[in-house]
Each structure stands twice: as structure tokens, then as C-alpha cells.
Amino acid sequence: MKQRGRHRRRRRGAALRAVLTGTALALTAAATLISTSQAQVTERPGALQPLTSPADTGLLRLREHLVPARTLDTLAASMGRPVGVDAVLASADRALREGSGCTDTDRASLPVAPSPARAYCWDPADTGATGWRPASVTAAGDTGDDGVRGAHRVLLSGWTHSTRTGPSAERGLARVAFVDADDPDRPTYRWVLLVVPEDGGRDYRGLGSRVSSMVWYRDKLLVTARRGGAAALYVYDLDRIQRATVDGPAIGRVRGGWSADGYRYVMPAVGSYSFTAGDCSAGGAPCPGALSLDAGTAPPSLVAAEWTSPGGDRPARLWRYAFSTDPRRAGLLAADAGGRVDAVEEYRTKVTGIRGLLSYREAGAPRTSWYVGRLPGSQDGHGGLWRQDTEGAKAAQCGADATQRCWAESPGSLAYGRDSGEVWSLSDRMLFAVPLTELDRSLG
Template structure:
């Protein structure tokens, strides 16, 4: 049975999580490990200063504001979840709160990376953003001449979360090595999902990735500092530039699907989000596909086992052929799901799939869903656009900070009142932007 705001209803195919046992489905989603050669990585390292996470945090040049301080816009505060309620909420520096050229997507943290929640001595949250190619650039830069080198970019905010009253961050551009490590170029990934485990960072690729990559891999041991502050990406006169960013992370490897990649033609699901499941044995990453939120749609969510952290190794457990095999796969209603968690309560053994629904309209709150094999649990509330819309507005990636059991997520939108992107080259454009981008946390214990 399933409960919805206290009302019991019969579970159906759209409510339940059901295990997939098809050997074909499982085999189709196995991943081939692909490594960038050690020589390529060493060559690139030799050409730019190699810094650490602590150095990036120490150079943080953007401040976040706490909703509780009253410094965030009214619509930013309204975008936060109502039930279950948030325990902390933050809004971004003004330029990032209103930019039309970027979209917040995946989220992870040092709470995923290590059991104690620290990377060295720091608490760190990583927020992944992709360039708004299908929205802003498709409308305002279709010729790709108005904003040179701004399309197809991927960046990560390294957030210093040591002091919850004074969070701050620095952007790092994700790149791919070229010319045997003598150069690099923009990565151009979707980053809808992101997971940090040990020193490795994994992000989702685009669904139409030319090399059929499903995931890209980076290392916290390879964060490089640009030597020239210029617009191009890669080698320029006098050194290396990163589109104005101070730091880059070059991919050290990837995981690829079989020829043809993901999509309707192959029947292989494209990963829309990713999270770490530390309640699994061994620790795993969890992925899910995305379907439009307009109506219930059955889709897949699946996992791969994580290998023991190793500086020289890749993050996923692979077989003798170098394949990462699906550990488990399930189907559920994944309409509007752009961030998901799997969690097994160690005290009760109860397994839950947290899969909130992102709704598409301006100002619309999301719908909270906790699913299991018997059905789903949701919530009702007041003061939102719909009694069942109690989750954050347009929420994206989810991450469980294991040490303390706190769920972190973020919201995406900063469109106008009609839900449209605006040209930020026009005078006064910021006044038309509705600020709905927030970073927030919710205690796992409050998520029914």
C-alpha cells in the first residue's frame, strides 16, 4: 500500500519500485573503463601548476548568503522545500543567482567522498553547472558568434562549507586533455549527475556523446591553475587560458557504453543524475534516467559498485575485461526526476528510493516522493501552488552527507515570470529574472 498525505491508496506500476532481472537490460548498461594515459596526465601536469582542493577553497571569491539571515530574495526563500522542511538554505552570489548562461545541475560533497565528511580538514560541497545551450544560447546565440567560446561548457563550484554562516566558493572549469597532454579543451558534458568518492569525481556525459561516454572521471590530485587570464580555453600566447577561470580539472578517464550509446534507438537509458549510496555493500553509485514531468512515465534507476579508493585507480569496480557491471536495476515512475537517492536504514533494513519530482512551470514547487517496493509516500502542505507540491522548486541533484545523515540538494531556475530565458546583453535584464536558485539541506530523519 502507499500513503499520500495520510490517505491510503492501492499501489500500482507508477507507485512501486520494481526490480529488473532482464539479462539483456543489465548487459546493455555495463560500462567499459577508459583511462587517459599516465603520460598524457603527467605532461599536462608539467605545464601548469598543480594545486589542491585546499588551495581552491583558500582562493574562494564568491560569497553565499543564508536564507535565515534575510539576505536572500523572497522568491529564493520560497523555492525551498516546505514539507519535509529544510534545515539550511543558501542563495548564490548575485551574478550566479541571475545568470541566464548557466544552469545548476549535479551536487556532491566531501560527505560522499569520505566517511568522516572531510577532505583533509575541510567540509566541501561541489555544485556542478552546465552552459544553458538549449535555452539561452539556442535563442540568443544560434549563430554561435554573439558569445564566443561560451557554449558547451561545464564548471563546478567548490564551496567552502566549514563555517555554515559564511559559505564561499570558487569556480573550476572541467576540461579534457588534448595533444598528448600538451593542450586541453572544454569538456562539454551534461553534469546532470555528479558523485565524489575518494579522490575521484564522476559526472554524467551528454546523452549524444560522440564517443558513447556515459561518465567522465576527474581527480582531486589533478587541479591545475591557468597561467593566462584570457577568453580562450587551452594553450595561448604566454601559457594556458581557461575562459577567465583560474582553475581547471582535466578528465583522467571515462566510462563508455557500447557502440550507439544511450537513447531511444538503443534502448539504453541516459543517466540524468547520480549519487553515492553508502548504505549499500559495497558502496555504490546510483543513476537514473529522466522523463518529462508532464505525465507518469516508467524509467530505470540502476547502480554500479565502487572500488576501494586508490589514487592510481579508477572509481568503479570492474571485471577482468574492464567492464563495470550493473549491480542492481529497478523501474519506477521517473517523470521529472532530476535527482535521486537510494538508502537502506541499517537499523530496520528498510530500503527507500527518494525521487522527488521536478515540475516545469515558473514558481512551481516540486513533489516529494519516497518510494519502495510497496508504493510511495508523499506529503501535503499549504502555501504552495498545489497541496501536493511541497518539495523545492525545480530541484536537481541530491547528495546524502553520510556523517550526520543530511540530504543536500539545489534548485535550477532563474528565468522570468513566464518561465523564459532572457538576453543578459540587454539593459535592465536582471530586473526581469525571478531568483529561484538555492542550495539547501534537509535532515534524512524528516523525510517520511
């Protein structure tokens, strides 16, 4: 039975690759219609420039703010015992469809080069005119067995609701799709709403902030968040997921129990990080736009990229923070006694509009490669992907005019699965994976 199952998956995988190859060829043909000015083929961001001045590095310092254990315990005492990832996956009520079962519009959002090895589109109920848009993806980041949580292979995808469309109560909210990827032919998922405890754990509110990227490490989920001009990272504990008890549109404590805008599960924040330099602004603290886990450093590290306007002339910063090695602080960043967290590596790049980021160093390689996925200057259509280090930069090219707009349409974050050697990412319509070797080959 297992052998027949493997053959069936291989046949389906071959069919999917055929569909994706045809899509890629069609997109390549379409890319030849992009003018040279639109493609920005003359752009050359060059090498990464190290930042060493205290005036520069000091702007990346964070301060840690942990939610008191008493607050979390108060919330749990009222809502009931917290559940973990397995309970959420067991109640999955949505299914992802393989690329061959997706619409032409869905598949047209995939990268032109390299062609994905796997691709999925979301349940139609979650796309279209709902106001919700995906922006981030991450896998189980424990360095012991990346991509696996307990008995399951799990992916998480962060979505944010538009602040301009849809029901006013949902605008700006953030939610996470918990994807059970055990069966590659039919992944399933369930939504969890991100919330923040209030009033000492006697209430909570929706996060109400754009989640452009996130990282799963140990039992923690770190997400980017912005409220007004303030830029920060919020921290969530995957073992502290709570069940809502009232099915209604409100968020928080209501008569008869706890409501979460119709969602069954909420995940309350257990901490946050803010920049000691204050709100993000040009020339000051950066506005974090992309995150990823680098499990190849010792200790593992969180890498981050600054958000700058696509096609602008203001360079962006890339940097990393070390994770704590203290078992009592599993999944938190390495902070000093005063709760301060300093970056351990910093660079400046001329790439703008960064939506995805990876840092990876192959065994024996002289330098670390930084992969940056970006939006085009028009902020729509297919984006580009660069690989940079301190010696130079390369980008994938496609089409007759060698456009660099070969990556996904409205691309999101990047996540590397060390067990499979695949890079996971997403367009505004699909979730997909590309082997890192193919990604490097497309970059020359």
C-alpha cells in the same frame, strides 16, 4: 571565544529557521492555488519493479576509458604541478548568503515541505541572466569521514551554461563551485572549470556537456555528461587541479601559456565511462540524469537514475554500480579485466523527470528506500519527491488540495551527509539542507 561563536551561530540559525518557516507557510498558501490537474495528485508510481532479464540489465553495462598517465603528466609538465582542494578553497573569492539575506524570489524556490534547516543563495554575479544554472551537489564521500576533506568541510556544486543564451564561447560549458563550509554563517567558494585533455596532453577543451549530477568518492569526482546523443560518466581527480596561466576568453593552450575562459583553475578529466549498448535512446541504453553515493553498501556504490521527460509515459530505470576495492583504483568503479562494469542492482520506476536520487537503508530496515526528486510535468515550478521501495511509494503533500508539488523549484540532485544526517539539494537559485528524519516525516 568559541562558546560565544557557537551562541552566535545558534541565534543566526534560529533566525534563519524563522525566515524559512515563514517562507514555507507562504508557499503552502500559494500551493493551495494549484489546481488538482496541475498537482497531479492522482499519480501513483507504485512499487519499484526489479529488472532481472539479461536483455534489460545488459543495457546498463559500461566500458571504462582511462586517460593515459603519460597524457596527464604531459599536461602537468607544461601547466605546472597540480594542486588540490585546499589550494582552491584558500583562494575563494565568492560568498554564499544565508537564507535571511536572500531575496523573496530566491526563498520562494525552496521546498514547501519539508522546510529546510539551512539554506543559502549564491553570489548575485553568478545568478540572474548569466546563462549559468546549478544542477548538482555532492560532499566529500570518503566513508571514513563523510563531508570532510583534509581540514575542511567541503561541498561541490556543478553548474552548466545554457546552450542558447550568453556568450557563444561559454555555451554548454560545465564548472564546479568548491564550497568551503567550515563557517556555516558564511560559506565561501571558488570556481573550477571542467576540461578534457586533448592531443596527448598538449591541449585541452571545455567539457561542453550538461552536468546534471555528480558524486565525490575518495579522490574522484564522477559527473554525468552528454554530447549529442552519447551518454557517459566523466571522471575527475581532485588532486589534479591545474592553474591557468593566462587570463583570457580562450580555453586551452594559447600564446604565452594556458587559458580557461577567465577561470583560475581547471580540472582535466582522467577517464570516462560509456554504455556498451551505444548512445542513449528510448528502449536502449539509459540517459543518466541523477547520481548519488550510497556509502551504506559494502563496497560503497554509485546509484543512478535514468532521465525521462517529465509527465511522460515512459518509465525510468534506477540502478547501482559497485566501487572498486582495489587501492590502486580508488574512486573508480569495479571493472573486470576487459574494463566492463556491470550494474549490481536494477529497477524500473514510473516516476518521470527524475532530477535527484538517493538510496538509503536504515539499520534494521527490511528494505532499501529510494528517494527520487522530480520535475513537474510542465518542467517548471515546484517539483515533487517520492520515496519508493519494492512494496510501494509515498510522496510529500502540501496545500489544501494535497498537491505533491512540495519539493524545490526546478530541483537538482540529492546528496546525503552521513556525518550530519542531512540531505543536501538545490533549487535553480538556492543551496539547502534538510535532515533525513524530517524528509521521512514529510513522506509519512
